[in-house]
Amino acid sequence: MPLTPIALNGGKACPEEPNPPKPCTGFPEYHNVYIEPGSYEIYKKTNEFPEGTIMFKELQLTLPRQNDDGSRVEPSGRGYFPGPYNGADVTVKDTKRYTGTHGWGYYNFNHHEPKALTAKVKSREECAFCHIGLGAKKDDVWVQFYPLLDK
Amino acid sequence: MPLTPIALNGGKACPEEPNPPKPCTGFPEYHNVYIEPGSYEIYKKTNEFPEGTIMFKELQLTLPRQNDDGSRVEPSGRGYFPGPYNGADVTVKDTKRYTGTHGWGYYNFNHHEPKALTAKVKSREECAFCHIGLGAKKDDVWVQFYPLLDK
Numbered sequence: 479m480p481l482t483p484i485a486l487n488g489g490k491a492c493p494e495e496p497n498p499p500k501p502c503t504g505f506p507e508y509h510n511v512y513i514e515p516g517s518y519e520i521y522k523k524t525n526e527f528p529e530g531t532i533m534f535k536e537l538q539l540t541l542p543r544q545n546d547d548g549s550r551v552e553p554s555g556r557g558y559f560p561g562p563y564n565g566a567d568v569t570v571k572d573t574k575r576y577t578g579t580h581g582w583g584y585y586n587f588n589h590h591e592p593k594a595l596t597a598k599v600k601s602r603e604e605c606a607f608c609h610i611g612l613g614a615k616k617d618d619v620w621v622q623f624y625p626l627l628d629k
Numbered sequence: 630m631p632l633t634p635i636a637l638n639g640g641k642a643c644p645e646e647p648n649p650p651k652p653c654t655g656f657p658e659y660h661n662v663y664i665e666p667g668s669y670e671i672y673k674k675t676n677e678f679p680e681g682t683i684m685f686k687e688l689q690l691t692l693p694r695q696n697d698d699g700s701r702v703e704p705s706g707r708g709y710f711p712g713p714y715n716g717a718d719v720t721v722k723d724t725k726r727y728t729g730t731h732g733w734g735y736y737n738f739n740h741h742e743p744k745a746l747t748a749k750v751k752s753r754e755e756c757a758f759c760h761i762g763l764g765a766k767k768d769d770v771w772v773q774f775y776p777l778l779d780k
Contacts, residue, residue: 480710482707486707487708503708547637552631553763554633555637555656557632557634558632558633559631559774560775625712625713
């Protein structure tokens with residue numbers, strides 16, 4: 479569950495088009511990522527994401543800030559605390575269907591609530607671009623942020 | 630999954646005894662909290678944690694800092710990214726057994742790795758104290774940080 483608070487990223491989310499200002503963030507919140515359990519069982523044995531793997535990324539804002547860095551103070555300390563949900567993304571592995579994006583299909587079910595009921599696959603430039611070119615460690619997945627996957 | 634980075638809390642974890650300096654944090658990491666699924670099914674219907682509810686809190690450090698606030702920069706933005714596991718805590722609801730701590734038993738399986746194989750129940754002063762006295766919103770559980778529980 480990486481957390482990239484909007485307060486640490488220019489205080490604003492990046493608009494989708496055409497040239498986002500920097501700094502900004504496309505993910506001003508927690509990213510809580512889940513993998514379909516059957517796929518994970520296979521991954522543990524093969525160390526490869528099998529055909530049909532589904533990952534679900536739930537976006538979740540932080541509770542309101544008390545400090546410029548976006549943090550607040552609660553009994554456990556100063557930091558960040560989960561707040562309202564804020565949309566979701568889904569990826570599906572199908573190497574025959576998604577040949578233009580390295581075998582993964584990327585879907586955006588809104589980066590705000592309510593989540594969309596359906597979504598169409600995104601172009602290579604919209605989601606896959608970062609996964610392919612910016613250092614996702616294994617098979618375009620950011621396993622370096624998920625110790626259980628990074629074996 | 631609240632996150633109270635050690636860099637935002639005096640740069641050090643609180644020693645357990647006897648008088649921790651301030652600021653410091655007993656939880657210099659992510660707290661990933663899970664509830665036993667059967668208990669959650671009952672909770673959804675009754676809005677009460679049933680007898681036997683088990684919660685598991687997994688502690689997870691962040692990847693090494695690049696900035697004074699503990700954050701680092703990755704393709705998704707500036708923020709905090711999960712790193713090595715760092716121990717675990719468990720609570721169990723049994724209103725007959727844990728009469729001295731409001732019906733919950735608190736167990737510490739180490740706040741470092743490796744996790745302990747067994748643990749003895751903690752005194753009221755060690756864990757329950759904060760849950761009872763510092764604002765846990767419902768039945769000594771911090772449901773205010775877990776929207777699915779905070780109905």
